[in-house]
Amino acid sequence: xxxxxxxxxxxxxxxxxxxxxxxxxxxxxxxxxxxxxxxxxxxxxxxxxxxxxxxxxxxxxxxxxxxxxxxxxxxxxxxxxxxxxxxxxxxxxxxxxxxxxxxxxxxxxxxxxxxxxxxxxxxxxxxxxxxxxxxxxxxxxxxxxxxxxxxxxxxxxxxxxxxxxxxxxxxxxxxxxxxxxxxxxxxxxxxxxxxxxxxxxxxxxxxxxxxxxxxxxxxxxxxxxxxxxxxxxxxxxxxxxxxxxxxxxxxxxxxxxxxxxxxxxxxxxxxxxxxxxxxxxxxxxxxxxxxxxxxxxxxxxxxxxxxxxxxxxxxxxxxxxxx
Ligand code: NAP
Numbered sequence: 001x002x003x004x005x006x007x008x009x010x011x012x013x014x015x016x017x018x019x020x021x022x023x024x025x026x027x028x029x030x031x032x033x034x035x036x037x038x039x040x041x042x043x044x045x046x047x048x049x050x051x052x053x054x055x056x057x058x059x060x061x062x063x064x065x066x067x068x069x070x071x072x073x074x075x076x077x078x079x080x081x082x083x084x085x086x087x088x089x090x091x092x093x094x095x096x097x098x099x100x101x102x103x104x105x106x107x108x109x110x111x112x113x114x115x116x117x118x119x120x121x122x123x124x125x126x127x128x129x130x131x132x133x134x135x136x137x138x139x140x141x142x143x144x145x146x147x148x149x150x151x152x153x154x155x156x157x158x159x160x161x162x163x164x165x166x167x168x169x170x171x172x173x174x175x176x177x178x179x180x181x182x183x184x185x186x187x188x189x190x191x192x193x194x195x196x197x198x199x200x201x202x203x204x205x206x207x208x209x210x211x212x213x214x215x216x217x218x219x220x221x222x223x224x225x226x227x228x229x230x231x232x233x234x235x236x237x238x239x240x241x242x243x244x245x246x247x248x249x250x251x252x253x254x255x256x257x258x259x260x261x262x263x264x265x266x267x268x269x270x271x272x273x274x275x276x277x278x279x280x281x282x283x284x285x286x287x288x289x290x291x292x293x294x295x296x297x298x299x300x301x302x303x304x305x306x307x308x309x310x311x312x313x314x315x316x317x318x319x320x321x322x323x
Contacts, residue, residue: 020123026121031078049067163189184214270289
């Protein structure tokens with residue numbers, strides 16, 4: 001990973017927070033529009049897509065494409081137009097009515113990066129189950145990433161918790177390693193796409209446990225099993241598994257924003273159709289914004305729109321003619 005060294009005295013045209021598909025697309029567009037563009041990412045480039053084994057609904061790839069390959073190409077493309085990347089965690093943002101300059105503080109450092117226009121593309125965070133044992137056994141059998149940890153469970157029984165696209169995709173991926181996979185879902189109907197449901201139902205390594213939740217994850221040094229409760233019958237049983245993969249959706253992880261921008265009841269950023277937030281010159285795109293369909297292709301679309309709006313704003317602020 002390259003770390004670009006950047007001056008904190010300059011005022012950049014655009015700062016993008018988050019290096020998933022939304023942020024990378026926004027960066028490609030603003031850099032290509034010849035705006036000075038800095039993307040700040042806290043972990044690794046690519047977000048959730050970078051730990052997805054195969055993406056088969058991003059247009060242009062009949063056989064699908066690996067997540068890491070797709071996001072690496074997006075990063076290269078954005079960099080080729082001049083987008084620069086800083087690795088660090090955004091801790092605070094300051095915007096005021098008196099100034100058009102927005103300040104982005106990284107890693108708690110006193111000197112901020114400064115910009116005219118800010119694009120929020122920070123994605124969201126994986127929801128935890130919040131049951132006893134989950135925290136204690138994270139990294140000791142509890143995982144939130146099949147691509148990262150699947151190979152540790154070769155020929156072992158494991159549980160996948162959740163019934164959405166991610167739970168189904170990852171359960172299918174895990175069949176490469178595990179001996180048996182119990183998919184534990186709290187309802188009797190899956191939320192995931194029909195084609196994934198069909199594949200999962202047809203895979204003889206996968207067994208569904210419906211209407212059920214995990215009450216506890218237990219073990220000694222490592223995970224030995226989960227306590228499962230049927231919500232309809234109240235029946236409880238211990239399931240012997242060596243791994244628990246949790247894919248129960250997402251929550252917005254935007255604590256750095258404080259209350260400077262309007263958010264929905266569930267914490268996502270509210271934008272208009274041009275991706276502008278309640279604060280002028282601040283735009284949001286991808287999974288961190290309030291929306292119904294969270295896909296790579298919609299994240300990219302959002303990113304392009306946010307970039308176009310940011311470009312418009314920057315040119316207006318600089319007094320240039322908008323084309
Ligand atoms: P999701 O669609 O929100 O599904 C989360 C699942 O976890 C749901 O089945 C939900 O149950 C369950 N759940 C939530 N909280 C729970 C809890 N506390 N305990 C037990 N179960 C709980 O999330 P996702 O699967 O992570 O997908 C996120 C978004 O990315 C979706 O929009 C999805 O379509 C998209 N995505 C798409 C693809 C693709 O198209 N290839 C791939 C990956 C992700 P209920 O069903 O009862 O609510």
